[in-house]
Amino acid sequence: MRRRYLNTFILVLLAGGSLYSFYQNDNINPWTRDAQVRASIVKITPRVTGQVSAIHIDDNSHVKQGELLFEIDDRMYRANLNQAIAAVNQTNALVAKAKNEQTRAVRLEKLTPGAVPALTLNNLAVAVETATANRDAATANQQAVELNLDFTKVYAPVDGYITNLNLRIGAQVIANQPVVALIDENSFWIEGFFKENDLQGVAANDKAYVTLLMNDKYTLSGKVLSIGFGIAKLDGSTGNDLLPTVNPNFQWIRLAQRIPVKIKLNNVPKEIQLRVGMTASVQITKQQKTFN
Numbered sequence: 001m002r003r004r005y006l007n008t009f010i011l012v013l014l015a016g017g018s019l020y021s022f023y024q025n026d027n028i029n030p031w032t033r034d035a036q037v038r039a040s041i042v043k044i045t046p047r048v049t050g051q052v053s054a055i056h057i058d059d060n061s062h063v064k065q066g067e068l069l070f071e072i073d074d075r076m077y078r079a080n081l082n083q084a085i086a087a088v089n090q091t092n093a094l095v096a097k098a099k100n101e102q103t104r105a106v107r108l109e110k111l112t113p114g115a116v117p118a119l120t121l122n123n124l125a126v127a128v129e130t131a132t133a134n135r136d137a138a139t140a141n142q143q144a145v146e147l148n149l150d151f152t153k154v155y156a157p158v159d160g161y162i163t164n165l166n167l168r169i170g171a172q173v174i175a176n177q178p179v180v181a182l183i184d185e186n187s188f189w190i191e192g193f194f195k196e197n198d199l200q201g202v203a204a205n206d207k208a209y210v211t212l213l214m215n216d217k218y219t220l221s222g223k224v225l226s227i228g229f230g231i232a233k234l235d236g237s238t239g240n241d242l243l244p245t246v247n248p249n250f251q252w253i254r255l256a257q258r259i260p261v262k263i264k265l266n267n268v269p270k271e272i273q274l275r276v277g278m279t280a281s282v283q284i285t286k287q288q289k290t291f292n
Contacts, residue, residue, distance in 0.1 A: 030202060033281040034258065035192035035210070037274050039185075042158055043178035047151035048072060052171045059165035062185075063156040069180065070167060074152040081149055084142040091135035098124070098131040160185045188274045190222065190265065192282035193258040199227060201286050208263045212272065213279040221266050224284060228260040 050072040057069050102124040109116040161183045173179050190210050194202075202224065210220040238244060263282060268274060 029283055029285050030194050030198035031281070031283040032192050032194050032198075032258075033279075035190055035263075035280040035282045037212075037276055037278040037280060038189050038191045039183050039274070039276050040187035041276075042160065042182040042184055044069060044154060044156075044180035044182055045176055045178045046072060046154055046173045047175055048077065048148050049175045050074075050076070050152065050173065052167060052169050052173060055167060055169055057162050057165065057180075059162060061162050063160060063162060063182070065156055065159050067156045069154045069156055069162075071154070072152040072173065074149055077145070077149040077152055081142070081145045084138070084145040087138045088135065088142050091131065091138045095128070095131040095135050098128040102128050156182060158182065158184045158186070183276060188265070188268075189225065190263040190280055190282060192261045192263060192280070194261055194284075195256040196259050197256050199259055199261070202227065202261070202284055203287065206287050207285040209283045209285070210263065210265065211281045213281075215272050218269060218272060220268060220272075222263045223266070225262040225264045227262075231257060231259065 052070055053073040054071040055069075056067075056071075057063060063069065102121075105116045105121060105124050109121065163181050163183055165180060167173075167179055190208075192208075204224050204226060206224040208222045208224055210222055212218070212220070261282075261284070
């Protein structure tokens with residue numbers, strides 16, 4: 001009988017020791033399986049309005065920086081450029097005419113003082129300035145039209161992956177409205193959500209180890225880049241009668257909030273392709289702090 005009690009007591013001690021060891025390890029090295037792969041999403045936005053005339057990409061394809069993605073019908077913009085060039089040529093002619101008239105009047109005044117009234121000379125000088133200003137405005141307009149013509153070709157600003165492509169030839173795109181998503185392939189990071197009471201002592205540059213649910217046989221190393229400074233609140237928003245909205249809470253246990261921690265991976269094996277939204281588990285190893 002005593003031996004059975006002794007065995008039971010030993011098993012309880014072992015179980016308690018295991019639980020305590022797990023708690024200590026979790027306290028020293030915070031761990032979460034609530035993590036996801038993130039990346040910077042570049043919204044490809046046309047700068048001009050028009051019909052799509054050509055598409056050079058496919059959905060979920062890889063593109064390089066500077067690669068042509070799609071084109072917008074440029075016929076109207078070429079016509080605008082021809083019109084702008086004609087306007088510049090016209091203003092150049094008006095400037096030349098105004099200068100010739102001024103030069104002739106000045107010469108006549110030098111040969112025969114008083115032959116040309118002072119008011120006429122002033123008006124001719126103003127005419128030259130006005131014609132020059134109109135030429136400058138026409139030149140600036142030509143430059144703007146040339147830019148719009150260049151904007152009919154849309155290029156990739158970074159290396160990355162095209163995703164959720166719904167663009168079709170003949171579709172009408174509107175200036176400054178995004179039409180294609182491009183995932184920057186050099187911007188991937190892991191965002192883990194840790195309980196607030198597990199983050200004591202966690203700091204930037206602490207080592208982190210990441211396991212992806214899709215490739216759980218690999219353990220990826222990284223480091224903590226930053227810890228979030230705030231999360232959105234559910235209660236306290238303004239409701240009816242300008243009073244704060246507070247949802248009823250029936251929980252007797254106060255739950256710890258989860259704070260986002262941004263982690264940068266060191267090296268990702270070629271066998272692993274990171275994708276935005278993938279699930280991951282993260283463990284952080286706190287650096288030993290030294291006190292003088």
